[in-house]
Amino acid sequence: MRGRPFTVSVVKEGRSGHVHVAVGGRTLQFYWEYGGGNCIARVAAPDPDEWSSSVTLAEYGRDEFLAGLAREIARLECPSATIEVARDGIYFYESSRPGIASNPGSPDGPPAQREP
Numbered sequence: 001m002r003g004r005p006f007t008v009s010v011v012k013e014g015r016s017g018h019v020h021v022a023v024g025g026r027t028l029q030f031y032w033e034y035g036g037g038n039c040i041a042r043v044a045a046p047d048p049d050e051w052s053s054s055v056t057l058a059e060y061g062r063d064e065f066l067a068g069l070a071r072e073i074a075r076l077e078c079p080s081a082t083i084e085v086a087r088d089g090i091y092f093y094e095s096s097r098p099g100i101a102s103n104p105g106s107p108d109g110p111p112a113q114r115e116p
Contacts, residue, residue, distance in 0.1 A: 008072040019043055021069060028056065030069075030089075038094045040078050043069070045089040066090055 006023035016033035032043040046054060051062040063085070070083045070090045082095035 006068070006072075008069065008076065010073065010077055019069070019073060024059075026056070035091070035093075040081055040092040040094060042092070043073065043090040047087050 009020045011017045019030045021028045066085045081092040084091040
């Protein structure tokens, strides 16, 4: 989403809800739910094959889009979380070291990144 202005809002409906992303004159919606254990929450996202075949999403690079979305959700909701962008979505974990990490077990995940 680099270079494209976007706005994110998190709608809470009990233990789940939707993340709305306003970008490019449209609003995209992603399901989210609270996690368990040290997982704070999970935002569901189409896997790479589904993403690339979606007329709505294909114009946005999946890895870059989800990393930008993850950073904005963390800023709004859980700034101290460690973030994992995985094949099936974004995971936010309790951590004393915030940032983004790819899923090391997923060959289709984005390149590993850590932000201070």
